[in-house]
Amino acid sequence: MIWLQTKKSFVVIMGAFLVAISMNLFLIPANVYSSGFAGVAQLLSKVISEYTPLHISMGYLLLLLNIPVAILGWKKVGKSFTLYSFLSVVFSTFFLEIIPIKHVAHDLLLNAVFGGVILAIGVGFTLKWGASTGGLDIIAMVLSRQKDKPVGNYMFILNGIIILTAGYLYGWEKALYTLVTLYTSTRVIDAIHTRHEKLTALIITRKGEELRKAIHSKLVRGITAIPAKGAYTNESKDLLMIVITRYELFDLERIIKEVDPKAFTNLIETTNVVGFFRRD
CATH class of the missing domain: 3.30.70.120 (Alpha-Beta Plaits)
Incomplete structure (x- = not known):
């Protein structure tokens, strides 16, 4: 039992590491946005830095956004799932803080595709081992257990807001590359683990x-x-x-x-x- 928990924790931590690699080496330097709460945190961090005197890193914003969702998951889903999901969020925040933000490639399409693939591998294996990367995944579980409602519409609305905001503030070309990332990550996650099946x-x-x-x-x-x-x-x-x-x-x-x-x-x-x- 302890060995199984250790393996699961290791997979969750490695998934968080891949998410941070994807964000700091590909998506953030290219101003291409992720999906879900990661995309919200990424966009909020950039908007706060550019339009206010404050600077709040994406990692801390991701952690703050997930705290109320983790409380909801603890009450409605279960302790084990929520604990491992919050462990993923905590380590994602940690890795996002220690991994430097720098360009690996300067081509926007390469950043969008490779960022989406690496992100999806981290998320996919985390889901496969019975945890999640927090955010909408926990909300999906709550909806599934309480009302059996698909979360697809909620994800579509949130990701749509991210894309439209990014396009309005930073140019529609970046919004289109964000769509490439969303499509790539969705296809890879589905290949590893179909979320709502x-x-x-x-x-x-x-x-x-x-x-x-x-x-x-x-x-x-x-x-x-x-x-x-x-x-x-x-x-x-x-x-x-x-x-x-x-x-x-x-x-x-x-x-x-x-x-x-x-x-x-x-x-x-x-x-x-x-x-x-x-x-x-």
Whole structure:
């Protein structure tokens, strides 16, 4: 268990390091903007520096923006997910402060593409290990667990505001390159880990009741228990059916491995869910 937590922490910290590399060596020097709260912090830092006597670094702004979201996630999502997500934000702030801002390439397109790819690798592997980089990812989890509403519209609105503000203040060419970064990062993240995809897990186990209690202790999801029988052995077993998001797959796999390593699990991509799929 400790080894697993250590590996997860290492992945989260490395993800934060890649996010900071992307920002300080590619996106910030080129005035190309990231998506989500990172983009908001990046834009706010530049606006405050240019239009006021103050200077607040992007790293500190990113941390400040994530504090209320972390409190929301702690109350609505769960301690583990929120702790690792906030760990990612803290280390992102740390790396953003210690890595110097400098040009690696002077071509805007190269900065937009490579910045987006490096950022997406960091975010994608963080998500794959059951954490997030904070901000909209935590909001997505809250919406998913409470109302099962897609966060795509909210992300589109926020990113649209970032692009329009950047275009208005610093030229529409920079806004178009920001679109290149958003498209590149989205494609790479989807290749590593699809954020809002739902999965149906069919679990055949000899420890149905024990596994059901373990899943309910970690995930706020309804489970349907179906009596099953092995066709070859004629042995009675339990078939547990549960619909989860990709965010929760890491936790589900870990629970199954701990409770019944011999369980057979079939994961099916779910295209649509009608009604709530959380546990009431």
